[in-house]
Amino acid sequence: MALMNLLGKQNGYGAHRDKPSPIETVLLSPLFEINLIEEIMEKEQPATYSKHVAYIDFAANDYAQPIYINMVRDPIERLISWFYYIRAPWYIAERKKRFAKSYKLPNVQWLKKTFNKCILEHDDECLFEQGEERGLGDHRRQMLFFCGQDTTICMPFNSYEAMQISKQHVESNYAVVGTWEETNITLKVLEHYIPRFFKGATDVYYHPENNLHKVNRNTVRPTVSPEHHSIHNVRNRHHIDKELVSHNHIQHHKSNNVQNQPRLGNNELVIQAPNTNEPIKSHHKTAKREKIQVDKKQQFQDDDYDLEDDEWSLKADLLNNTKKAEVDVIFFNRVPKVGSQSLMELMVRLGNINGYSHSRDAGKATETILLKPDNQRELIAEIYMKNKPHAYSQHIAYINFTRFHFPKPIYINLVRDPIERIISWHYYVRAEWYYKDLKDKLGDKAPDMPEKEFMEMDFETCVKTGSKYCQFNQMQVNNPAGDHRRQTLFFCGQNKKLCMPFNSAAAMQKAKRTVEEDYAVVGTWEDTNITLSVLEHYIPKFFKHAKVAYYLFQNRLSSVNKNSVKKTVSEEARAIIRKNLTNEIEFYEFCKQRLYLQYAAISGGEKIDNDDYLLLPEHNDEGDYEY
Incomplete structure (x- = not known):
């Protein structure tokens, strides 16, 4: 976010984020979700918006898709980082100052707890049970931020199904998912795949006066032994979350989802849902949504399908909604x-x-x-x-x-x-039988037959004289002609x-x-x-x-x-309207x-x-x- 703030001034866009809150709302109710989208889309564009929130499908809510970006980190390092981050004196002081009324100071025993001891003693804070739905507050679910707002699928911890949907969302919708573990690669990918927003990112990041590598960095963190890394990794089977991180590393080199996003002229919007360092809770009321069924016995393959005898049946299944x-x-x-x-x-x-x-x-x-x-x-x-x-x-x-x-x-x-539809409509609403039919169906509620001038206007003349019924002005919202x-x-x-x-x-x-x-x-x-x-x-x-x-x-x-009742329309008239129907x-x-x-x-x-x-x-x- 700090990098985008600096780049916004250099590249001419506004960098925005949500208002600080003592509790992060990562899972949203449908109404909250729509309100957030509308808030984002009302920003003057081009713009970036950052918030700790699980993936939101803008298109599913009938809005244009933004440019999605995010960052990932080794799952075990994230958990250790969070463990000591919320115990850092500067973090506690900052939150007490910002949220004096709602923030309660932790007790000394909790503050002195080490990650090594937490793991070895099977402390409740360091238990990571497969498929559990608790623990939203400690951000153990990196996949949640890519899986989305469906609690049934995305909340079970270390879920295979949540991982597959997360991978699918990254593959289909995210322009870049980077990692500071590969700083130079991430910066170059951002620069080349989203140049409108990240032009000059490398120079800005490494400029000595910016100190971006020190932003929100926690120096109060004891070393965690390799033994405890191993115990933590094996006991809690983080291989699924790690597989997502590996998939995201591959994603750097595969495709550019920026070009898949719709454009509103020169309007551009980047949305970032960063992996968080704030407490969170859910305002989500589980809604019945489409479930992507995953066969857990059959791994999805990244390789191309071998389409021979099964070619057509496979395609038919993929095209069958x-x-x-x-x-x-x-x-x-x-x-x-x-x-x-x-x-x-x-x-x-x-x-x-x-x-x-x-x-x-x-x-x-x-x-x-x-x-x-x-x-x-x-x-x-x-x-x-x-x-x-x-x-x-x-x-x-x-x-x-x-x-x-x-x-x-x-x-x-x-x-x-489209041209045939427009010509069709023109003569359809000028057919006398159309109004007689409406009269039979609607009685007194039926519209009156229009004036003779309207009824007798042919499409050729309508187009060439620039009548309001045959003007097709680009991006016009109102519809003076009243047509379809x-x-x-x-x-x-x-x-x-x-x-x-x-x-x-x-x-x-x-x-x-x-x-x-x-x-x-x-x-x-x-x-x-x-x-x-x-x-x-x-x-x-x-x-x-x-x-x-x-x-x-x-x-x-x-x-x-x-x-x-339909007259022939010349190619000249068709060409005139064709250029406005691209x-x-x-x-x-x-x-x-x-x-x-x-x-x-x-x-x-x-x-x-x-x-x-x-x-x-x-x-x-x-x-x-x-x-």
Whole structure:
């Protein structure tokens, strides 16, 4: 932290930390977690923020991921260091001065205790039982700071499962995890992997006036004999925590997770959750979250898989998020103008075949895509009151069910070429039958048909004249046109600040991550056969016989809510709007690529079931899909 304070002045960023407290809150309640994230994200960027806290998944709370960094140390040296740190006279004097009312002076007998004696006499302070959940106050769990906020998985001491999740988080999310045991290597890695923040780190660290090597250093520490090191190491089996440290050393040389983080223009944020030297307690109320199941008999390998006969089945398993679902409920938060009515009707028919029910939200004049947290919770509760198995459909941005302590559903959706969606919407809301249909459904609550000028405006003219209905201003939050131009919004989530800015790179990255981690299938009617096959194989309980049902009722399903009132749009007009849809297009291509990978994984690159009639080219007529 001292290094970042100095570098902040040199490199032009703010270095922040939490307010000093007599008790550190390392495990947070969900509300506390969100409040902390919001506090961090409100800092003027670029910025760094440091706090003694277990790993927090910003993306799971619908926020852009920061640049994660941390430090590690040999686990035994950490424990010995902590033992004498809290007995150092200067530490006690400092805490008495800072927290006079709450800090109680320790007794002399406790102060004179040595680590050697503590170990040999099996003192309660130096017992480290495998799997125990006590001892949060002495920071024995280095892995906790990488494992995260799930007490069920992360609190059991020296847990194999906690180690595997910690390694996974380091591998996937941390830009750098360094160690002062390798000072020069750590400084160089920070300089090269995060130059915006750590440029010149080596020079600043070694500058004689800075004395950074002496910060918070405890000179009051007797020597611990090798015998007691050995007793401590063998008796308490710290091999798992040591394995994490070794893994972090390897991580220096493997990958750069800085480039995996979303960017908000020039906005940058580093978050550091240092291994602590302060007492801590938990404010965490255990929530039911997704558990990463680990086979303790089978070690994860860092080497590449040998993909020969098992190549496709392995990939299929890696691409299958259905196994993460904790309840037999499909949540189809359908994107407008992608043909979602057709999929809903298909699910109704399949429900009669496969034994599940389907429902959707009540029709209304305007769609509410973003909900307040209380409304999100109410919607989830309403869905889960349905008889299961069940499929639910609604035009709404992605909702993180586990954030509200509900089981994770099976997420599905459809996407469509962003330019085609926008053109589709333009003519859809200018079709007379659309307003007549709303009138039949909503009666007096239906909107009136707009003026003739609006109804007769073609897309070509709209674009070339710069009408407000065809302006696509970058990062615009408000939506004067009242349309559904943001396809990424339905995958980015309910965070308006992050997800609403139009064509935002950060929203796109968040949407990609959500698809990758949570969605079982994101298909497209532009690839009908592939989409149906992937749905059948990845969600068989709900989509068994999907191809047969679709083609049996193809005339009906391919024409549901179809708009025939659509004019040809020139390439010139398409090019004008294409340049303003760069991130929307990238997200759409990402979803298609993932769909193709899922199909390749289950088909081995071949046709599925030898159904030749399913492999005919898709028809590309001038008709249009529903809202």
